[in-house]
Amino acid sequence: MVKVGIVSYGAYVPRYRITPEEIGKVWGVDGKGMGRGLYILEKSVPHPDEDVATIATEAARNMLARTSVPADRIGALYVGSESHPYAVKPTATIVATAIGASPRMTAADLEFACKAGTAGIQVSMGLVGSGMAEYAVAIGADTSQGAPGDALEYSASAGGAAYLIGKKDLIAVINKTVSYTTDTPDFWRREGQPYPTHAGRFTGEPAYFRHINAAAKMMMEDVGTQPSDYQYAVFHQPNGKFPTRVAAGLGFTEEQVQTGLLTPRIGNTYSGAVPIGLAAVLDVAKPDDRIFVVAYGSGAGSDAFDITVTDGILEYDRDAAPTVSKLIEDPVYLDYASYAKFKGKIVMQE
Amino acid sequence: MASVAREWREIPGRYNTVGTKCGACGKIYFPARSLCPKCRRASVGKMERYDISEEGEVYTFSVVHDAPDANMRMKPYAVGMVKTTDGVLLTGQIVDIDPHRIEIGMPVRTVLRKIYEDGESGVIHYGFKFVPKW
Numbered sequence: 400m401v402k403v404g405i406v407s408y409g410a411y412v413p414r415y416r417i418t419p420e421e422i423g424k425v426w427g428v429d430g431k432g433m434g435r436g437l438y439i440l441e442k443s444v445p446h447p448d449e450d451v452a453t454i455a456t457e458a459a460r461n462m463l464a465r466t467s468v469p470a471d472r473i474g475a476l477y478v479g480s481e482s483h484p485y486a487v488k489p490t491a492t493i494v495a496t497a498i499g500a501s502p503r504m505t506a507a508d509l510e511f512a513c514k515a516g517t518a519g520i521q522v523s524m525g526l527v528g529s530g531m532a533e534y535a536v537a538i539g540a541d542t543s544q545g546a547p548g549d550a551l552e553y554s555a556s557a558g559g560a561a562y563l564i565g566k567k568d569l570i571a572v573i574n575k576t577v578s579y580t581t582d583t584p585d586f587w588r589r590e591g592q593p594y595p596t597h598a599g600r601f602t603g604e605p606a607y608f609r610h611i612n613a614a615a616k617m618m619m620e621d622v623g624t625q626p627s628d629y630q631y632a633v634f635h636q637p638n639g640k641f642p643t644r645v646a647a648g649l650g651f652t653e654e655q656v657q658t659g660l661l662t663p664r665i666g667n668t669y670s671g672a673v674p675i676g677l678a679a680v681l682d683v684a685k686p687d688d689r690i691f692v693v694a695y696g697s698g699a700g701s702d703a704f705d706i707t708v709t710d711g712i713l714e715y716d717r718d719a720a721p722t723v724s725k726l727i728e729d730p731v732y733l734d735y736a737s738y739a740k741f742k743g744k745i746v747m748q749e
Numbered sequence: 750m751a752s753v754a755r756e757w758r759e760i761p762g763r764y765n766t767v768g769t770k771c772g773a774c775g776k777i778y779f780p781a782r783s784l785c786p787k788c789r790r791a792s793v794g795k796m797e798r799y800d801i802s803e804e805g806e807v808y809t810f811s812v813v814h815d816a817p818d819a820n821m822r823m824k825p826y827a828v829g830m831v832k833t834t835d836g837v838l839l840t841g842q843i844v845d846i847d848p849h850r851i852e853i854g855m856p857v858r859t860v861l862r863k864i865y866e867d868g869e870s871g872v873i874h875y876g877f878k879f880v881p882k883w
């Protein structure tokens with residue numbers, strides 16, 4: 400089979416933050432305790448002029464800055480998100496134009512809760528592997544919303560990452576991808592509703608844990624590996640606790656998970672979560688490092704990836720764009736009033 | 750309010766600060782022009798696409814307190830002139846920084862942001878703004 404993999408990548412996280420403590424103050428809740436329980440120290444907040452189109456564009460521009468592949472050789476571009484700015488009018492068209500990839504290409508928006516970004520990587524692998532496209536771009540990005548006072552308000556944040564998928568000059572080979580998909584109503588949002596609904600705390604076991612475990616085990620069985628064969632593991636991270644718990648259950652150590660675990664610092668970036676986590680790993684990865692990746696999207700499904708870093712990473716111009724740790728090193732903290740204004744939670748007079 | 754069609758034609762310059770360079774005298778124009786006002790007929794057929802640098806420094810700025818409705822959620826905010834590394838002066842909003850911390854000469858880069866929305870059901874207009882350099 401033809402080798403398909405990652406040619407370049409780039410991430411983006413908005414500059415603003417709010418702490419669970421600050422959110423809790425407003426609702427008479429022990430926010431600090433809530434944050435400890437979720438293992439979320441702070442979450443990113445988009446500026447009022449940022450949305451999935453601008454976040455995806457920043458991530459994609461960072462991706463292109465690190466490679467000499469010209470944008471007009473990108474044959475396909477997918478933006479996976481559950482917070483596309485328009486209900487009808489693809490985000491992918493805006494991003495493709497902003498990075499100079501349009502018009503001779505195909506583009507579409509994908510939706511699968513928090514795993515729409517990794518779904519885009521799979522679609523891109525298919526197009527590139529079959530020769531239908533020389534290069535394809537998959538982006539996962541979100542500006543997720545939690546209803547005021549809801550548990551999700553403590554975690555829902557914003558960010559994204561972009562991946563250039565190709566066959567030549569790979570920095571990492573994607574050895575295999577497998578998915579596990581069922582019809583599970585753990586989390587949803589109906590058309591026209593501003594905030595999502597979730598089936599409550601019990602959803603961890605039948606949803607997140609069941610799907611990630613199934614996809615992870617399928618993957619290791621198929622490729623004949625065990626957790627100790629991997630230097631890094633990235634799991635979907637709706638909070639800081641779930642990924643370490645699912646990792647431990649599968650036999651991965653905390654050290655393997657640490658590098659790709661960003662939720663404690665930036666919150667749950669939904670479709671951006673696994674792509675940003677993988678970006679943080681690629682920021683420091685060395686040739687022959689093996690990376691285990693499992694995304695999760697409510698509704699529900701998990702995408703697993705088995706990735707090996709190549710010698711290409713040595714000549715790759717990582718410094719041409721900011722690393723994930725650089726992106727998050729200088730945040731600006733908001734009080735709840737400014738946060739509510741930023742997120743449009745205050746109803747303005749017409 | 751600009752028409753959707755006019756906005757659409759201007760997208761290259763709004764998303765990516767694409768201007769033109771006069772092949773006769775070398776002057777760079779933004780927004781793009783089809784004729785160099787200095788060289789006039791000598792520039793016909795010699796105006797080339799020019800991608801203006803995405804980095805520059807604050808040349809001058811002012812803080813806006815009385816904002817139009819579209820920018821209500823951002824005020825007070827700064828509007829500045831930025832001199833790009835290739836010497837072009839661009840005008841736009843400077844964001845992701847407290848306006849009172851902006852200084853002349855501060856290094857910035859261009860980013861894509863929402864400029865305004867035609868209400869709840871209209872088109873969202875995107876364009877360049879400036880943020881502090883990484």
Ligand SMILES: [Zn+2]
Pocket residue numbers: 771772773774775776785786787788789792
């Ligand atoms: Zn001229």
